[in-house]
Amino acid sequence: MRKCLTYVLCLSVVTLSYSEVQATKNDSYFVIPEGLKIGVGTSSYQVEGGWNASDKGENVWDRLVHSKPWMILDETDGDLAADSYNKYKEDVHWVKRMKFDHYRISLSWARILPTGLSNSVSREGLRYYHNLIDELLANNIEPLVTIYHWDHPQVLEDMGGWTNHMMVKFYLEYANVVFREFGDKVKVFTTLNELQLFCLSGYGIGEIAPGKPLNITGAYLCGHNALKAHAEAYHLYNREYRSKQNGRVGIVSHCASYLPKTPNDTLAAEIAFEFSCGWISHPIYIGDYPKLMKDKVAQFSKDAGFTESQLPVFSPAEIARIKGTSDYFGMNHYTSFLVEQVPDSESNLLLRDSGIKQSYDPSWEITGMDWLNIVPHGFGYMLRKIKAKYNNPPVYVTENGSADNQIMDDHQRIKYHFLYLRELLSAVYRDNCNVQKYTAWSLVDCFEWSTGYAAGFGLLALNMSSPARERIPKLSASWFETVMGTRKLQPPFNSTLQK
Ligand code: NOJ
Numbered sequence: 001m002r003k004c005l006t007y008v009l010c011l012s013v014v015t016l017s018y019s020e021v022q023a024t025k026n027d028s029y030f031v032i033p034e035g036l037k038i039g040v041g042t043s044s045y046q047v048e049g050g051w052n053a054s055d056k057g058e059n060v061w062d063r064l065v066h067s068k069p070w071m072i073l074d075e076t077d078g079d080l081a082a083d084s085y086n087k088y089k090e091d092v093h094w095v096k097r098m099k100f101d102h103y104r105i106s107l108s109w110a111r112i113l114p115t116g117l118s119n120s121v122s123r124e125g126l127r128y129y130h131n132l133i134d135e136l137l138a139n140n141i142e143p144l145v146t147i148y149h150w151d152h153p154q155v156l157e158d159m160g161g162w163t164n165h166m167m168v169k170f171y172l173e174y175a176n177v178v179f180r181e182f183g184d185k186v187k188v189f190t191t192l193n194e195l196q197l198f199c200l201s202g203y204g205i206g207e208i209a210p211g212k213p214l215n216i217t218g219a220y221l222c223g224h225n226a227l228k229a230h231a232e233a234y235h236l237y238n239r240e241y242r243s244k245q246n247g248r249v250g251i252v253s254h255c256a257s258y259l260p261k262t263p264n265d266t267l268a269a270e271i272a273f274e275f276s277c278g279w280i281s282h283p284i285y286i287g288d289y290p291k292l293m294k295d296k297v298a299q300f301s302k303d304a305g306f307t308e309s310q311l312p313v314f315s316p317a318e319i320a321r322i323k324g325t326s327d328y329f330g331m332n333h334y335t336s337f338l339v340e341q342v343p344d345s346e347s348n349l350l351l352r353d354s355g356i357k358q359s360y361d362p363s364w365e366i367t368g369m370d371w372l373n374i375v376p377h378g379f380g381y382m383l384r385k386i387k388a389k390y391n392n393p394p395v396y397v398t399e400n401g402s403a404d405n406q407i408m409d410d411h412q413r414i415k416y417h418f419l420y421l422r423e424l425l426s427a428v429y430r431d432n433c434n435v436q437k438y439t440a441w442s443l444v445d446c447f448e449w450s451t452g453y454a455a456g457f458g459l460l461a462l463n464m465s466s467p468a469r470e471r472i473p474k475l476s477a478s479w480f481e482t483v484m485g486t487r488k489l490q491p492p493f494n495s496t497l498q499k
Helices: 020-028 060-066 084-097 125-139 165-181 195-205 215-244 266-275 277-285 291-303 316-322 376-389 411-429 475-486
Strands: 036-041 102-106 144-146 188-193 248-254 257-260 329-332 337-341 354-360 395-400 436-440 460-461 471-473
Touching: 020 460, 036 144, 036 475, 060 165, 060 277, 060 354, 084 102, 084 125, 084 144, 084 471, 102 436, 125 144, 125 165, 144 354, 144 395, 165 188, 188 215, 195 215, 195 248, 195 277, 215 248, 215 277, 215 411, 248 277, 248 436, 257 376, 266 277, 266 291, 266 376, 277 291, 277 316, 277 329, 277 376, 277 436, 291 475, 316 376, 316 436, 376 395, 376 411, 395 411, 411 475, 471 475
Parallel strands: 036 102, 036 436, 102 144, 144 188, 188 248, 248 329, 257 337, 329 395, 395 436
Antiparallel strands: 337 354, 460 471
């Protein structure tokens, strides 16, 4: 790894194609409008470390990495990670230095409630998050707080985790402590991060914690309980806290774009959307699971010999309870896929019941993760789709970013953010999409779940060979500093580092 320790001296070189450069010259939408805030994010297990600090309880990730290390590509763990538990001030310093408006963090459930339940609340755990939030506020950075980002207490998993309907109640107890403790300071809460991912990968395929291969039945059951938990937390906030705290509560959905492989096959794109983003958004914005999804899963279940659909059914009361439970549309978006309808089931678990096959356009540029291609027009497509489908809700892009394999001169990441932000600004100016927040992922290279540290999304690299875990700015850190300093999107080739 070439270390770019001389933050002020690294120069950026362009890698845009001729047409991209032309488009850049013609683009008049480069000013970041008043109503659009730009920030950066991380999550608790991925950066904190301090896995057994003070009275913290064990969570599902602690259990997975310690008991089945081979499930992580490089057999690493989050025991120390970026040591943000001790180095949070340094993280805030960098967020400030890049002049970001907000910092998205998540809370570790087992750090706050060591037993998983609210009978014992950890003073040390609360103190850590109060310190971090206070540090952000003192630096005029807005904290965006995700209550759950995949790291629930192991003791709750021992009772079935998200496949146990009691998890709705357990989650509510936890959310109540969070609102009560932090709601005076935090004005944006996210209940759950990427339900689709933790349900499909955690309980469907079993490749991330808790590592339970329960097939699509487990994934749908997890999703069903998690949606109810989200809705109950939203209602709790309305009932007990909103009038005093005046914040916003929402959920974050995983919304990759699915583009038709052949221009006429818009149905394929629609089916794929409903099985992914729509799985969560339809119950919240329209009511119940999408009809396309219900019909396809019912048919698939019948063909597979089940007596009932593997997609659980909401009662009318539950449908009404979930509908409308979001003050903003939280969206993580990284990339796009091509889709087509096929007769045979697909190996991708999410799309297996849908009769959809996904692939990549060979012309798309690949990044440090094999699933992550650079497809900026897919981002604009998704923003316009959300506007059209859900009546132009306020959109918070809670994650967007590119992966590298320990590259300090990360021209590709700069290019990625430039092209995606340019697409976003067009969607705002030209198409009137109501995008209010954009969050680059991530502040620092961190524990990338089953990939370990083999790929990083950070604007800052981490010195993994030193226990001090020094942060080292990549070139993209200085590009963002320039963008935020001018509040204007800067073409990559003009990006020289600013002191
Ligand atoms: C989404 C997840 O929320 C985040 O934790 C992860 O690092 C990114 N995807 C990149 O894979």
